[in-house]
Amino acid sequence: MAVPEIIPIAYEPDYRTDRIGRCTDGQFLASITYAFPEGHRHGDGWEEAKRLYAVLHRFDFDGHHIDSDVWCAGTWREQQQHHGRPDSVLAHAEARMTGLLDALSQREFGSIGIRPFQLTVDNVLFGLVIEQHGENGDDWAELYPDRLGFCAPWNGQYST
Numbered sequence: 001m002a003v004p005e006i007i008p009i010a011y012e013p014d015y016r017t018d019r020i021g022r023c024t025d026g027q028f029l030a031s032i033t034y035a036f037p038e039g040h041r042h043g044d045g046w047e048e049a050k051r052l053y054a055v056l057h058r059f060d061f062d063g064h065h066i067d068s069d070v071w072c073a074g075t076w077r078e079q080q081q082h083h084g085r086p087d088s089v090l091a092h093a094e095a096r097m098t099g100l101l102d103a104l105s106q107r108e109f110g111s112i113g114i115r116p117f118q119l120t121v122d123n124v125l126f127g128l129v130i131e132q133h134g135e136n137g138d139d140w141a142e143l144y145p146d147r148l149g150f151c152a153p154w155n156g157q158y159s160t
Contacts, residue, residue: 003130003139003154006063006113010156013109016148017158019097020112023104026066027059027112030101032093034076035145037123047077052089053145054096055126057117065117070126071096111156116141 009029011020019030032054040049056069073096074089082088101107118127125144132139140151148158 003116003141006115007128007141007150008111008113008154008156009143009150009158011109011111016146016160018109019101021107021109022061022112023107025058025105026061027063027114028056028101028104028107029059029112029114030054030056030097031146032090032097033146035124038120038125039123047080048075050076051122051124052076052079052093053121053124054093054100056097056100057114057126059112059114063112063114065115065127068119068121068126069100070119070121072122118144 009017009020011017021028032052034050034052036049040046052073052075054071054073058066058068060066073093079089085091114128116128116130118125118129120126128141128143130139131142138151140149142149143158147160149160150156150158
């Protein structure tokens with residue numbers, strides 16, 4: 001089955017797609033996620049390469065990407081040094097996310113439908129990218145860097 005022009009993403013409260021929905025200006029998809037830069041090879045220094053991002057993508061009502069706010073809160077190493085403290089990397093990312101979401105006028109969480117898009121920040125890929133997987137070359141859409149895969153029957157559910 002071909003990839004639809006607009007890819008549905010189902011809202012799941014308290015899980016990986018719990019920060020998506022609609023607002024006055026269109027639709028939004030937000031997450032807090034760790035990511036490695038493109039081409040990173042695991043080994044010494046991975047704790048500095050793994051970074052936590054607060055991300056807000058905005059779309060019009062037809063699913064076209066408008067803009068993105070991508071903010072690096074810090075590294076895995078920094079998070080481990082301040083784990084559980086109010087100055088932790090995760091606490092900073094959560095605070096940034098709260099501010100981004102609070103700024104969306106008439107925000108309502110719920111399922112969305114967006115078109116593929118991509119951008120690179122800090123040498124990290126962000127976006128909803130069409131890919132082929134498997135021996136049959138099945139097409140699907142992968143949300144980066146969150147690593148959520150959307151595929152037929154295109155009902156908004158994802159796999160990880």
